Amino acid sequence: MKKENWLKTLLSFAKPCKGKMTLSVLFAVISVAGGFVPYLGVYQIMKQFITGQRDWEEVLKWSGVCLLGYLIKIVFYGFSTVLSHISAYTILEGLRLKVADKLLKAPLGVVQSKSIGELKNIIVDRIESIEPPLAHMIPELSSNLLLPVAVVIVLFSIDWRMGFASLITIPFAAVPMAAGMKSFHKQYADYMAANDYVNSVIVEYVEGIEVVKAFNQTTSSYARFTEAVLSFQKFTLAWFQGTWKSMNLTMSILPSTFLGTLPAGLALYLQGALTPEEAAFCLMLAMGIVGPFLKAAQFINECKSMEFGVRDANEILHMAELKEEKQKREVPGFEVKLNQVSFSYRGEGKDMALKEVSLTLPEGSFTALVGPSGGGKSTIARLIARFWDVTGGSIEIGGADIRKLSLSQLSEMVSYVTQDNFLFDCSIKENIRIGNPKATEAEVLYAAKAAQCEEFIERLEHGYDTTAGEAGRQLSGGERQRIAIARMILKNTPIVILDEATAFTDPENEAKIQKALFSLTKGKTLLVIAHRLSTIQNADQIVVLKDGTIWEKGTQKELIENCELYRNMWKAHIGAKNWSVTAAEEKNRAVEG
Ligand SMILES: Nc1ncnc2c1ncn2[C@@H]1O[C@H](COP(=O)(O)OP(=O)(O)OP(=O)(O)O)[C@@H](O)[C@H]1O
DSSP, rough: OOOOOOOHHHHTGGGGHHHHHHHHHHHHHHHHHHHHHHHHHHHHHHHHHTOOOHHHHHHHHHHHHHHHHHHHHHHHHHHHHHHHHHHHHHHHHHHHHHHHHHHHHHHHHHTTOOOOOHHHHHIIIIHHHHHHHHHIIIIIIIIHHHHHHHHHHHHHHHHHHHHHHTHHHHHHHHHHHHHHHHHHHHHHHEEEEHHHHHHHHHHHHHHHHHHHHHHOGGGOHHHHHHHHHHHHHHHHHHHHHHHHHHHHHHHTTTTTHHHHHHHHHHHOOOOOOOOHHHHHHHHHHHHHHHHHHHHHHHHHHHHHHHHHHHHHHHHHHHHHOOOOHHHHHHOOOOOOOEEEEEETSSSSSOOOEEEEEEEEEEOOOOEEEEEETTHHHHHHHHHHHTTTHHHEEEETTTTTEEEGGGHHHHHEEEEOOSSSOOOOOBBHHHHTTTTOTOOHHHHHHHHHHHTTTHHHHHSSSSSOBBEEEEEESSOHHHHHHHHHHHHHHHHHOOOEESSSSTTTTHHHHHHHHHHHHHTTTTTEEEEOSOOOOGTTOOOEEEEETTTTTTEEEEHHHHHEEEEEEEHHHHHHHHHHHHHHHHHHHHHHHHHHH
């Protein structure tokens, strides 16, 4: 992966808010300048008293100046903060959109090589962790750094010895600080790795809670979970124990500026080099150096968190993309052709899921893929939908290599319904509308009806407006599949792939859906993967796949006559069907008896 500087990446997303960021810096500087005015005001007031003038008008004037300075500081700090927050959210928005876009453009395998926990960690937590430092850095870091710098400059301008005296604690504090920071980057990287691990184990635990409940009765029996939590706790404790001494020492030495300024101020006053008001002013100024400086030091941690956030986001931003043409291409037909297609999920030429498969799905025909588990049926379907690119050979639609089409053009041509049907947390209606966001209400209802969804949707409390989350567990696997089929019907593409699309549906509904599907897909290039062979017996061609190669192909009649593998599969299917009918009859007889 190409390594890019994290700051460069971050700034590349800052382009739309460059003006706002510049203004934010400018306002922060004005705020710092405003914050310095009260120091000068207090000095003038002090002078009135120390010199014995006590001109109340002067005192009142300088009090007003202090108040004005303070107001300028607050108001401009507010402006700066607002602008820096707007900029931070703009940067985060750009980053999140780019990451989401990247996930769509990357091959599915690359995305799936990361666990859900890992992805959630990057997209939700890491990117979110960039926001607070980003939003606060400009106003806070500017004031917390510029103010001490300005104070030190003023101290030097009053007397260079007072300037040095105010910095006396720095070399002493630097020693323990350097010791504490020695392995900061490595420790932080280890902390992030430990954090990632514990997060991904927690997400895995929550995702697999059903299995945990079924096979382990208590949390502690889920060893991986407890071990991960414990090791994270141990790691953080060890880190804290390794650094608290040096950090506490630094924090106690650094603010003790009086150790330098008090004796120096007194000595210079006694020598006559400083007037009493100058000496008092220097002592007052020296006290204002360390507080902001320590606050600025907190940003070291925040900057690291930002660095790691951007670095991890960068990992996604630099994922390999499926190459695509930007321009739409004229595709004369919808015949699908696999030319010597080979494919390995590992991309290294080993564990070939498909080996030089050549197959034509004529336009408007119905092809079924059958065969033993692991034969490569779903792989063919995924490759046609271009979730991955073929390792060898090519796939054409209407004579055009699908790698030469844009992903959106391909998506307009191909619908792919799988066994895993994800419902987004919006209404059932909106979930169906994903198939075609421009569909009218009537079209959505029509698709739902055709996919036999109406009966169970009407059962839900808010019908079509029930959110998928609300419907949640109320929806069975078969019902979810029917929603996915409704999406496909609404999408209305010329090529349709159904990968075990009705596997979870009960036989009665399956028959109805099949009927609807076959009438709705008439004239389309249809590819069906099914284990229930009775559902595909009328296919124009049935392709038997075994071990990544085409074992045999033909019509149902031809295969029963010529292909022993298919014949056995058919017998097993019919046997299972007869068995289930007989079992049901026996059960009925027992109930009646
Ligand atoms: N995401 C993946 N990563 C790695 N290997 C995979 C992946 N998906 C499938 N495979 C492997 O590729 C081969 C073909 O799998 P495929 O899912 O295409 O078979 P199938 O015929 O559809 O099986 P089934 O009928 O069980 O769904 C199998 O050996 C499988 O283990």
